[in-house]
Amino acid sequence: MIRIVIADDHPIFRRGLRELLENEPDFEVVAEAEDADSARRYVRGHHPDVLVIDLNMPGEAVLDVLPDLRSEFSDTEIVVLTMQNEPAYARRALQDGALGYVLKDAAAQELVTAVRAAVRGESFLNPRLGAKLASESTDGAPGGLSDRELQVMSMLALGYTNAQIAEQLYISVRTVETHRAHLQQKLGVTDRRGLVAYAFQNGLVDPTA
The missing domain is CATH 1.10.10.10 (Winged helix-like DNA-binding domain superfamily/Winged helix DNA-binding domain)
Structure with a gap:
């Protein structure tokens, strides 16, 4: 099983995200976090394969803590799921430790693809942003x-x-x-x-x- 922690401050969105991910037979959501601090605690406690995290949540700025998350939890890959569609955000997230960068308004399959890519140690970027950066x-x-x-x-x-x-x-x-x-x-x-x-x-x- 691919074990996942999801972090987003909107409970309804988290519920939908859990349903989407657990629709995959080999995905298991082991915890839901509402901010960066609780995401850190759940990753420390559950040792998931992947952390799916939003950039805009209360508390610490997620972009600022990505390097620390990457350093502390080297066995957990990070996939960012966000509304931020500016290339600069994607560039910084990937540079600071995320393997995936998926937009919330993209097709649901993109997130599944990004999670699977992260488990393989491969990067995934929303194609629209990828085309701009490339x-x-x-x-x-x-x-x-x-x-x-x-x-x-x-x-x-x-x-x-x-x-x-x-x-x-x-x-x-x-x-x-x-x-x-x-x-x-x-x-x-x-x-x-x-x-x-x-x-x-x-x-x-x-x-x-």
């Missing part, structure tokens, strides 16, 4: 990477699959896999999480342009 300039990137490698890495960091990258860039999936292997070799990382961290730490995905 189109931003990557000029001046470190690491001696080619323009195509930079495009592939930024799209990987934003949650695109190899097949989706191939379709968007009009190249084959095998070519995407080759670029990914070269990226990992050049940057000295061993997996997708390392590429995501590198992309955000070096400002290769910029929502402000």
